[in-house]
Amino acid sequence: MIQIVKTLALAVGASLVLAATAQGNEEAYPSRPVRLVVGLAAGGPSDLLARTIAGGLQTRLGQTVVVENRVGAGGIVAASEVARAPADGYTIQFAAMPAVVFVPFLNEKLPYNQDKDFTPIGTLASYSLFLLAGPAMPANSVADVIKLAREKPGQLTYASGGVGTSNHLSGELLRSMAEIDIRHVPYKGNAPAYQDLLSGRVSMMFDFLSTSQQFVKAGKLRMIGTTGKQRSSFAPDVPSMDEQGLKGFDITAWFGLFVRSGTPQPVVDKLNAALRSTLEMPEIRSKLQEQGYEVTASTPQELATRIKSDVQLWGPIIRKAGIKTE
Structure with missing residues (x-):
């Protein structure tokens, strides 16, 4: 019985030491580079x-x-x-x-x-994204885009930085909610996508303000709408997709x-x-x-x-x- 008690005491003591050590390690975090x-x-x-x-x-x-x-x-x-x-x-x-x-x-x-x-x-x-119209895209609103897409099914294109990116899925949501036939053109990154958007090879693209604003300010691209539920505080003059008729559009x-x-x-x-x-x-x-x-x-x-x-x-x-x- 004495031996059992000693064994239990040692086990409890070891557990307490381990718990104290673990707690000490957590309290000391971080003790090296992250x-x-x-x-x-x-x-x-x-x-x-x-x-x-x-x-x-x-x-x-x-x-x-x-x-x-x-x-x-x-x-x-x-x-x-x-x-x-x-x-x-x-x-x-x-x-x-x-x-x-x-x-x-x-x-x-x-x-x-x-x-x-x-x-x-x-x-x-x-962050929200913005629908950007290229120089060859005769549209100034979401309604214009939908009208053009229905007049020319399969002819309007939208660029992205690759399959599965936010600009790709934004275009997919537009296609689905507006029930229009537009073609996705994926690129290996946003840089080559912008090259074709600026040259008119593709019709439009969804992208961030940080990368698109330089082209918008230069008059090379136009912001048609923002994907957020409300207008962006960074571009308050650009209406949301939701307020332009695509109710529930919120990315x-x-x-x-x-x-x-x-x-x-x-x-x-x-x-x-x-x-x-x-x-x-x-x-x-x-x-x-x-x-x-x-x-x-x-x-x-x-x-x-x-x-x-x-x-x-x-x-x-x-x-x-x-x-x-x-």
């Missing part, structure tokens, strides 16, 4: 956003935050990297909404499970941070607090707004709820269109 894995090319507007946030997190966490660009397959390469990493909060995924919501529907076989392998930290910014995309599932909750909470605090920094808010993003802080649960809502919207649309990237 990786921010970005599935977007270096130098682009989204990468600039990621590096802006990394700088703020570095200040708040007191540790170096290293941005690693892992480009490929619409964000799959970056997500796979995070899914393989230890669940300790030292590897964070910076992801845009399409990589989280669209990709699981577009790819039948993923090396990870989006629902089970990632834990949300929170959102940091949101407000977002950027968020994620860690691998199983990461201790205190670490997730600390990262969320650091993110929210970062977004309150005047210099950070100013940089995001200059890039055309609405600052959008959230809790982990709010991001999880938003993902669920987006999945319910886009799942049926993608399935009905039969879009696949494989």
